[in-house]
Amino acid sequence: MIITNEEGYPQALVDACQSDYELEPNEWRVTSLLKGPREAILERRHSHEITRDVSDMIWLLFGTSVHSLLERVPIGPLEFREERIKIPIGGYVLSGKFDSYDAGEKLLTDYKTCSVWQIINKRFDHWRQQLLIYAWMLEKIGFECNQARVMTLAKDHRRSLAKFEKGYPRKPGQAIPFTFSKKDFGDIEVWLIERFSEIARLEQLPDDQLPVCTPEERYNSGTKYAVMKKGKKRAVRLFDNAQAAQDHIAKGKGDFVEIRHGEDKKCMDYCVACEFCNYYKEKVEKHVQSA
């Protein structure tokens, strides 16, 4: 990846953004595997052409700095920290680096800087799957691991809201626990084998023929139909389909329907491979430019 510095930030920040780990040609990070296959393959295929500006990597640096701080803390007697595990699967190598594993408690801990909204909306599935894969990898090399937790560090937490808003996390740090059964390990093993065989097939395709990321992978929650009242800016109610919105109006609950098209938030703001993606160029880029 080419790191630019359009805002003239100190060189130390630019240097801190450089990754010091080079993947082998057939080595896949757990985090890459969890992305949509199109995004993951484009990112790997064009890794030496992709450009990012250091000003867009500040939150990434926050995450890295938290890990650097934790490296200074004394390690527990049965604890392993920041270890990379590699497990061969088919013609590939699955590569994962966990934050902390306590062999006494059989407990994996991962630290995540995140938005408070991720906690409020309980969007934990991705974290659970990532930790389940690390736990499966640990089991493969002989370490039992039947539980894990994500320690959240919510960077946009507001103490003032925590005092009064119902459902708002009381503190920016919160442990989200997960437990894993034998069935979970069996299921994730099947998923990993199938994912790598799908990748083997897709890697043969040119960029534009890779299957487009799903709405979920594009962080697109879909088009909404807002029932509105004349003179009011706020919707009376949001619906996933036009008929349900019209039915609501027929009951006298509103005056007209406003269509709110879902946005591909991942493509617009977070996908580093977007410049090599024809879906982005054809469907998303013009909206970004006109915004």
Ligand code: SF4
């Ligand atoms: S720009 Fe969107 S569709 Fe294209 S690879 Fe990235 S996330 Fe997927």
